[in-house]
Amino acid sequence: xxxxxxxxxxxxxxxxxxxxxxxxxxxxGLVVLFVSPLRSMDHFVRLTFLIxxxxxxxxxxxxxxxxxxxxxxxxxx
Amino acid sequence: MNxxxxxxxxxxxLMFVAGxxxxxxxxxxxxxxxxxRSAPWFWIMGAIWATNIGxxxxxxxxxxxxxxxxxxxxxxEWFQGPFGYILSGLFFIAFYWxxxxxxxxxxxxxxxxxxLSLIYNLAWIVIFVVTIAAEFYLGGIFLKNLLHIPFxxxxxxLAAVVGTYTLLGGLGAAxxxxxxxxxxxxxxxxxxxxxxxxMVGGFAGIKxxxxxxxxxxxxxxxVLPDIHHPYGPGPWIILGQCLVITxxxxxxxxxxxxxxxxxxxxxxxxxxxxxxxxxxTLGAFLYIVPMIAxxxxxxxxxxxxxxxxxxxxKLIMNLLPSGMLGLFIAGLLSAGLSSISSVLNSTxxxxxxxxxxxxxxxxxxxHHYFIAGRVAxxxxxxxxxxxxxxxxxxxxxxxxxxTLLAMVLGPFMGILMLAIFWRRANAAGSLVGFITxxxxxxxxxxxxxxxxxxxxxxxxxxVTSIVTVAVTLLTAKPRPxxxxxxxxxxxxxxxxxxxxxxxxxxxxxxxxxxxxxxxRRPPWYLNIKYWATAILLVQVALxxxxx
Numbered sequence: 001x002x003x004x005x006x007x008x009x010x011x012x013x014x015x016x017x018x019x020x021x022x023x024x025x026x027x028x029g030l031v032v033l034f035v036s037p038l039r040s041m042d043h044f045v046r047l048t049f050l051i052x053x054x055x056x057x058x059x060x061x062x063x064x065x066x067x068x069x070x071x072x073x074x075x076x077x
Numbered sequence: 078m079n080x081x082x083x084x085x086x087x088x089x090x091l092m093f094v095a096g097x098x099x100x101x102x103x104x105x106x107x108x109x110x111x112x113x114r115s116a117p118w119f120w121i122m123g124a125i126w127a128t129n130i131g132x133x134x135x136x137x138x139x140x141x142x143x144x145x146x147x148x149x150x151x152x153x154e155w156f157q158g159p160f161g162y163i164l165s166g167l168f169f170i171a172f173y174w175x176x177x178x179x180x181x182x183x184x185x186x187x188x189x190x191x192x193l194s195l196i197y198n199l200a201w202i203v204i205f206v207v208t209i210a211a212e213f214y215l216g217g218i219f220l221k222n223l224l225h226i227p228f229x230x231x232x233x234x235l236a237a238v239v240g241t242y243t244l245l246g247g248l249g250a251a252x253x254x255x256x257x258x259x260x261x262x263x264x265x266x267x268x269x270x271x272x273x274x275x276m277v278g279g280f281a282g283i284k285x286x287x288x289x290x291x292x293x294x295x296x297x298x299x300v301l302p303d304i305h306h307p308y309g310p311g312p313w314i315i316l317g318q319c320l321v322i323t324x325x326x327x328x329x330x331x332x333x334x335x336x337x338x339x340x341x342x343x344x345x346x347x348x349x350x351x352x353x354x355x356x357x358t359l360g361a362f363l364y365i366v367p368m369i370a371x372x373x374x375x376x377x378x379x380x381x382x383x384x385x386x387x388x389x390x391k392l393i394m395n396l397l398p399s400g401m402l403g404l405f406i407a408g409l410l411s412a413g414l415s416s417i418s419s420v421l422n423s424t425x426x427x428x429x430x431x432x433x434x435x436x437x438x439x440x441x442x443x444h445h446y447f448i449a450g451r452v453a454x455x456x457x458x459x460x461x462x463x464x465x466x467x468x469x470x471x472x473x474x475x476x477x478x479x480t481l482l483a484m485v486l487g488p489f490m491g492i493l494m495l496a497i498f499w500r501r502a503n504a505a506g507s508l509v510g511f512i513t514x515x516x517x518x519x520x521x522x523x524x525x526x527x528x529x530x531x532x533x534x535x536x537x538x539x540v541t542s543i544v545t546v547a548v549t550l551l552t553a554k555p556r557p558x559x560x561x562x563x564x565x566x567x568x569x570x571x572x573x574x575x576x577x578x579x580x581x582x583x584x585x586x587x588x589x590x591x592x593x594x595x596x597r598r599p600p601w602y603l604n605i606k607y608w609a610t611a612i613l614l615v616q617v618a619l620x621x622x623x624x
Contacts, residue, residue, distance in 0.1 A: 007105035010115030010341060016102055017120070017253040020095040024257050028407070031087055035080035036400025044275050048268035049401050055264045 011077070015070035022064025029057035082224070084403030085410065088261075089238050092254055092414070096242020099250045106446045109247035110179055110426045112339035116252055121349020123259035124252040124336045124419070125162070126356040130262065131416025132215035133208065136409050140364035141386035144371050146308045147297030148623060154361035155300060155619045157319040159354035161327035163609045166350030169328040170337045172497060174346055175562050179338065179430045180423075181331050188496045188555075188563045190504035191435075193511055197489065198431045200515075201331060204481045205424040209417055209461035216413045217465075223390050223406065232465065235414065236458055243418045244454040248339050248426075251418040258411030262363065263356060266408040270362050272396065273370040283370050298369075300623045309531070317487075317531030321538045325486035329493060331423040348605050354612045358619070364389065425453035480522060483530055487537030488514030495545055497565050502545060504559075505552040510545030514538070 033053050038046055103109050116124070132138070134153075143150035178184050182201075186194035217232040242250045277283050287293040296302050304310040309318070327333055327350075340346035371392050375382055380395055382388045393405050429449045438445070488511045495502040495510075518537035521527040561567055601607065 007108040008102045008113045008115075010113045013102055013108070013113045013115040013249055014117065014120075014341075016099055017249065017256075020099055020253055021257050021260075024091045024095055025260060027091060028084070028088055028261070032084055032400060032404050035083055035403075037080075037398065038400075041398050041401075045268075045272055045398060045401070048271050049398075052264050052268045052404075056260065059260055059264070 009074060009077075011070070012074040015067055015074045018063050018067030019071050020067070022060050022062070022067050025056055025060030026064055027060075029053055029060055033057070080400050081403030081406065084400070085406055088407040088410070089234065092257070093238050093241055095253070095257075096238075096246050096250050099242070099253060100245035103245070103247055103249065104447075105443050106429075106450065108249065109447055109450050110422075110430065111335070112247065112249035112252055114339060115249070115341050116336070116339045116345065116349070117341060118345040118349040118352060120252050120256055121336055121340050121345060122352040122356070123256040124415075125333060125350060125353035126360070127255035127259045127262070127411070127415035128332050128336060128419040129158070129353075129357070129416075130360065130412045132212050132219065132409075132413040133416070135360075135412045135416075136266075136364045136389050137215065137219060137386050140368045140389040141384070142308075143365040143368040144382075144388040145385040147293075148300055148365065148369060149296075149302055149306065149309050151361040151365045151623070152300050152309070152314055152318075153323075154357055154359075154365060155616055155623070157314070157323040158357040158360075159612055159616050160319055161323040162354040162357060163351050163612060164324060165327040165333075166337075166347045166353075167605065167609060169493075169497075170334070170346050170350055171343060171568070172563060173334055173338060174343045175568075179335075180427050181329055181334055182427060182431045184563070185492075185496075186431075188559055189492070189502075189507045190559075193492070193504065193508045194431065196508075196511065197485070198427050200481070200485050202424055202427060204485065205331075205420045205427075206457060206461055206464065207481070208420050209424075209457065210464045210467075212413050212417045212420075213461060214465050216410065219390060219409065219413075220406075222387065223394060232462070235410075235417075236462055239414045239417045239421070240455070240458045243421045244451050244458075247450065248335060248422050251422045252336060252339060254418060255415045258408075258415040259356065261404070261411050262408045263359065265404045266363050268401070269367050269393065269397070269405070273367050273374065277370050277373050280366070283373065286373050287369075298623065300620055310529070313529055313531040313535065317529075317533070317535035317538075321490050321534045322482065322486050322531065325490040325493075325534075326482075329486065329489045331427055332419040335423050335426060336419070344599065344605070348599075348603065348608070351605050351609050351612070354609075358612070358615060367392070421454055421457055424457045425450050428453040428457070480519070483518045483522065483533045483537065484515040487518055487534040488512075488541040491538045491541030492545060495542065495549075496563065499546075500560055500564050500566055501549055501554060503549050503552055503555045506545040506547075506549030509548045510541045510543075513544045514541030517541075 036049070038049075041049065102113075107113060130136070139150055139153065173181070173184050176184050176187055178187070180198075182194040182198040185197055213232050213236060216235050217228045220226055220231045221228045242254060246253070274280065274282075277286065284298060287297060288295060296306060301311040301314060302309065304312050337346040337350055340349060368388060371388055374380075374392065374396065375388075378395060380391060382391050389409075393402060397405060429446055433449055433453070434441075434446055438449075491514055492502070492507040492511055495507070514537040517540045518533050521533045521536060527533055562571070599605075
């Protein structure tokens, strides 16, 4: 095996991954919610849809915030 | 329908852009092939599961089989998969990790020499290229049937998206996207289960209609059926499928193993693999249980399903409102794309690390192999797209994939078990054993007409093991460097030495001049063994409940 070149900072890699995942989920969750015809849905379908959407948005938000904080820290270091 | 197109388009654009953004951080081969060895356990968990779910294995094929054959299809999710994940996580991964390798063939080379490693490598590259082509084909056909969009432009768009982020970002980008895909599949497609159960009156309602009113056999609701079941006889599921194919898949499939090798520590690699058994178990509620209820929905709405593997698409098209449908299609695309990206990345890793760097161009700088990795990724995409027109029939694809897997996984498990548990196993024995086992698998299928895939794998495993032992005993012992850290015995001795040393230090003994690094033990609630036990108990409960 050849000697490996000095690579990326693992903490920065994870921070970028978290941030990207958070932003993708957040945008996707919000857009799906925005473009879906909620009023025309059956009551039970709407309920499950909203729970599912809320979960995606919450996970996205958590990753975006966590990733943002980690990204700042990793950049500073 | 327009909103569904917006959602699908947006999803593909977001993946494309995120892949470009991430790729700026990738600078070396370790970054590219092993994600800078940075992945925490939850990344591994999501990536392992998403890798395992594709168009071939998951919503379309497994869902279709569940629609046709019933709950037996859940044995992948409730029995074999978790068993394979947990055993690989607790046991096999540590050997790859400690060997410091990038690929499974590199481990085989260290233990058994280069000939076997090269054969194993080439066999997997062929399987992987066929798999990618099959995934592209199924993805194109699925979207064509569902949304009535042309086949080739769809396939090319999928290839451009998945190719760009995997080519530029390597394993790190693949794992990142797989986690997004894991969340979308888990949270986005789970509502179907509740909607269906609400419509048919729960699981008891499904049984009442299918068994009570339609006279369907109770075997339709059995996870492990008796030996006469035409689709999957129970004993062969346990022997051939669980102990050989699934375990071989989990411990020897480069895509699965590579995700663990990208972990930031051995603990994360092991825990990630064990924890992946949780989404694996839940997977049955995404595409198996809903498809058990599907016949009732189809009958009550007068929907005709011409082929089982089209049933999942028909179900969501007829049941889900606009918007929700778009999210579901994004979830199904996730399954296919995650599978393609993982296999793509693994194929390029094997091509560069095991063939290009090992045999063709030796001793060049790291940057050279980093670029070679990207070129190899592009070449694999191009080659897969070229063979898409050849794999025109789903049955041909499944036949080809299953034949190749039967040829490789049975013999692989034979030589891997002997490599780890038997110090005496050597290069000559394993090479002859592997080739004999692979040829035997083909003979069983082609000459003797055995068509139960699990049975072929089991007997090829047995033949490989016997031949390997026999030839090994007639040839020379392996060299010490072929055993160090690569067998269970050396691992056990190292652990015993560590335990004795820790005890001695506790008792006040001074060992050496340099202080030993402090091993951080995880809190009890993140103890791998507790989680593994809990997950296995859930499997037992599910099997007891569903039979």
